[in-house]
Amino acid sequence: MKKSNKQVKRLFSAPADGLTSLGSSLICVFIGLLVGFLIMIFASFSSSLADADPLKGLGYLFSGPFTALDKANDFGNMVFYTVPLIFTSLSVAVAYKTGLFNIGAPGQFLMGTMCALLVALSIDSTSNATQGVFIWILALVIAAIAGILWGLIPGALKAYFGINEVIVAIMTNWIAANIFTWVFSLDNLSFMVNKPGGKSAYLLTTSSTGNGTPNLGLKALTNNSYLDIGIFLAVVIAILCWLLMNKTTLGYSMRACGLNKFSARYAGINDKKNILIAMGLAGALAGLGGALYYLNPGIEIQYQSVYQILPDYGFTGIAGAFLANCNPIACIFAALFIRYINASGTNLVSVGYNRYFADIIVAVIIYLAGFSNFFKGLLIRFKHKDRDAKQASSLYEKILVKGLKTKGGNE
Amino acid sequence: MSATFILHQTILCMIPLMIVALAGAFSEHSGIINLGLDGEMIFGAFIGCIFCRFMVNGNVLGANTATNQWLYILGMLIGAASGCIFSLLLSFAAIKMKADQTIGGTALNMLAPALVSTFGLMFFNSERITSGGSFQLSTSTYTNAGLTGFVDAINNNSLLDFLFNGIYTSTYIIIILFIFLAIWLYKSKTGTHIRACGEHPQAAASVGINVEKMRYLGTSISGALAGLGGFIYIATQTGTEAENSVGGLGFLALAIMIFGNWNPLWIGLGSLLFGFLKSLAVVYNTIPLLKNLPLPMYFYNLLPYAIVLIVLIMTRKKSGCPKAEGIPYEVGQR
Numbered sequence: 001m002k003k004s005n006k007q008v009k010r011l012f013s014a015p016a017d018g019l020t021s022l023g024s025s026l027i028c029v030f031i032g033l034l035v036g037f038l039i040m041i042f043a044s045f046s047s048s049l050a051d052a053d054p055l056k057g058l059g060y061l062f063s064g065p066f067t068a069l070d071k072a073n074d075f076g077n078m079v080f081y082t083v084p085l086i087f088t089s090l091s092v093a094v095a096y097k098t099g100l101f102n103i104g105a106p107g108q109f110l111m112g113t114m115c116a117l118l119v120a121l122s123i124d125s126t127s128n129a130t131q132g133v134f135i136w137i138l139a140l141v142i143a144a145i146a147g148i149l150w151g152l153i154p155g156a157l158k159a160y161f162g163i164n165e166v167i168v169a170i171m172t173n174w175i176a177a178n179i180f181t182w183v184f185s186l187d188n189l190s191f192m193v194n195k196p197g198g199k200s201a202y203l204l205t206t207s208s209t210g211n212g213t214p215n216l217g218l219k220a221l222t223n224n225s226y227l228d229i230g231i232f233l234a235v236v237i238a239i240l241c242w243l244l245m246n247k248t249t250l251g252y253s254m255r256a257c258g259l260n261k262f263s264a265r266y267a268g269i270n271d272k273k274n275i276l277i278a279m280g281l282a283g284a285l286a287g288l289g290g291a292l293y294y295l296n297p298g299i300e301i302q303y304q305s306v307y308q309i310l311p312d313y314g315f316t317g318i319a320g321a322f323l324a325n326c327n328p329i330a331c332i333f334a335a336l337f338i339r340y341i342n343a344s345g346t347n348l349v350s351v352g353y354n355r356y357f358a359d360i361i362v363a364v365i366i367y368l369a370g371f372s373n374f375f376k377g378l379l380i381r382f383k384h385k386d387r388d389a390k391q392a393s394s395l396y397e398k399i400l401v402k403g404l405k406t407k408g409g410n411e
Numbered sequence: 412m413s414a415t416f417i418l419h420q421t422i423l424c425m426i427p428l429m430i431v432a433l434a435g436a437f438s439e440h441s442g443i444i445n446l447g448l449d450g451e452m453i454f455g456a457f458i459g460c461i462f463c464r465f466m467v468n469g470n471v472l473g474a475n476t477a478t479n480q481w482l483y484i485l486g487m488l489i490g491a492a493s494g495c496i497f498s499l500l501l502s503f504a505a506i507k508m509k510a511d512q513t514i515g516g517t518a519l520n521m522l523a524p525a526l527v528s529t530f531g532l533m534f535f536n537s538e539r540i541t542s543g544g545s546f547q548l549s550t551s552t553y554t555n556a557g558l559t560g561f562v563d564a565i566n567n568n569s570l571l572d573f574l575f576n577g578i579y580t581s582t583y584i585i586i587i588l589f590i591f592l593a594i595w596l597y598k599s600k601t602g603t604h605i606r607a608c609g610e611h612p613q614a615a616a617s618v619g620i621n622v623e624k625m626r627y628l629g630t631s632i633s634g635a636l637a638g639l640g641g642f643i644y645i646a647t648q649t650g651t652e653a654e655n656s657v658g659g660l661g662f663l664a665l666a667i668m669i670f671g672n673w674n675p676l677w678i679g680l681g682s683l684l685f686g687f688l689k690s691l692a693v694v695y696n697t698i699p700l701l702k703n704l705p706l707p708m709y710f711y712n713l714l715p716y717a718i719v720l721i722v723l724i725m726t727r728k729k730s731g732c733p734k735a736e737g738i739p740y741e742v743g744q745r
Contacts, residue, residue, distance in 0.1 A: 046534065315517070322513065371516070373509065
């Protein structure tokens with residue numbers, strides 16, 4: 001009885017087996033690197049890349065940020081660039097689990113950035129460090145609220161008017177981008193813009209007002225990189241998102257809406273409320289990502305070109321979320337992985353390639369991430385084949401023994 | 412105010428938008444969400460531009476005004492073919508591997524700029540590729556004709572002149588292609604089969620339609636149209652220079668497709684409206700009434716997006732979204 005229970009349990013857990021998921025992810029990464037390597041070999045035959053070395057290039061891909069002379073600095077920057085990506089990945093993942101495709105992360109990201117900078121740049125706390133921390137927290141809160149409001153536009157139109165959230169999100173992205181440049185072009189806010197002598201069309205950084213993200217010595221530890229405490233915040237929020245989605249009633253009802261809106265409604269779940277909550281949460285996450293990126297004292301933004309092109313972070317967040325299979329905790333690792341490969345990009349230049357080779361590999365891996373079910377199936381089949389083979393061999397032995405016995409009996 | 416200028420700007424924005432939006436509709440009607448429109452556009456534009464560059468540099472075509480239109484048409488074909496080939500990556504993932512179509516599209520959107528920049532840097536030492544051809548029909552440009560009003564334009568015969576000489580050949584090709592494909596999708600046997608696979612693939616299969624084949628066909632047509640749209644966008648709007656971005660036009664086209672409720676007629680009208688509103692951002696400076704308002708360029712820039720949202724709220728109706736889109740086809744599933 002006990003044994004059969006165990007067997008049943010194993011049978012049902014097989015498709016979602018963590019080891020199998022990890023295995024399929026590793027297959028994706030392996031094939032991605034292989035494709036990258038093949039492209040590098042192919043490229044090394046080109047006359048314009050005569051000094052290219054594919055083997056060294058592959059090595060650089062593996063070593064990521066630990067290739068350059070200043071490894072600590074590269075590593076610190078890699079972790080720092082991961083922070084906004086974790087947030088945008090979470091934003092897409094949480095919405096997707098509720099059955100919504102949040103393509104509006106770039107707009108929410110920009111709105112969060114704008115409001116955070118408006119707060120952080122308008123109050124001077126260079127002489128008062130404690131005030132600086134409080135203003136930093138205030139800026140984050142305001143950014144989250146701005147993100148919530150911006151995310152609620154597609155959410156509310158979806159919930160109350162039944163309008164597809166994708167179109168509204170795309171439209172609000174461009175509206176946000178134009179508002180961003182518009183606001184910082186206002187005469188009243190010209191004190192936030194770098195004065196002549198500085199870079200033109202750039203905003204001041206938070207280093208000028210002392211409201212930047214604290215780094216608690218992480219900056220010095222990583223040889224003057226951008227690294228700050230944002231990464232801890234990102235990890236904590238990712239874990240909170242996971243708890244919300246998997247361990248609370250609200251998260252359960254949100255996921256129920258994502259699986260089947262109609263049966264969720266039939267079960268008495270308020271799907272409109274869940275759409276609003278999911279989009280608001282997604283907006284807050286993306287807004288926080290933008291705020292934490294640009295509140296770093298070292299990061300500057302060219303506000304005049306913002307309206308022309310949407311920030312990458314939003315769209316890379318889609319990739320991060322799907323690489324993580326929309327699991328909030330896996331989002332941390334997916335974002336770290338993308339940035340790890342990206343970090344090798346600049347180093348590839350020293351062996352004759354350009355930084356876009358790393359982008360190709362990331363794209364191939366994300367493409368293959370879609371095949372995860374196929375790979376999982378392969379792995380399970382392989383595992384079963386193994387078991388079948390064992391069973392078959394034991395059966396064979398039995399038959400053999402039996403045969404020998406009967407043979408012996410005959411003799 | 413110059414009517415021809417507004418018309419010119421409207422057409423410039425509308426033509427690539429409407430053909431890429433139709434590309435999205437083709438794929439979604441076959442049951443595949445084509446989020447990779449942006450990537451397919453970049454890829455098509457890039458290969459088309461490289462082709463034109465070789466032709467011009469090798470003095471084969473396009474070196475003079477007599478042959479540049481032929482080069483333009485060939486470039487469009489190459490762009491469409493490369494977009495079609497690139498979209499096979501998506502259809503393979505979505506149809507054969509039953510992958511999540513959103514991931515496939517996102518991967519295509521990341522892969523295309525990376526590939527384009529890599530090979531641009533490798534072979535041309537630049538992330539931007541100039542096609543080298545000039546595809547405007549006549550040398551006289553209509554960028555600011557200085558005419559006073561639409562009536563004048565007709566009286567002076569300049570509208571006719573504009574229609575025959577001032578706009579790109581692609582405008583007519585795209586409009587004819589758009590109408591043909593829209594009718595084909597709804598009236599032809601194959602077109603109906605494609606749409607059946609987007610609505611209820613199992614039912615389609617039960618009457619002998621090869622669902623996988625139809626989905627491949629829909630996505631390939633979609634990829635071809637996106638590549639074509641990308642090449643035209645580059646040729647007409649960015650000064651025949653291909654780079655690793657088409658300014659998010661793929662996503663915008665996706666939005667216009669939803670705005671048009673997946674219906675080609677409304678997609679065409681939607682892109683016309685959007686193109687017209689977009690042109691306002693360029694011409695508002697020349698319109699005295701708008702010039703005097705204390706509003707910056709950014710306001711006119713975001714106006715089209717805001718108006719689309721308002722129109723959506725006012726005209727909300729039954730969604731024409733294909734019911735089986737985004738769901739991999741499983742034989743025997745009900």
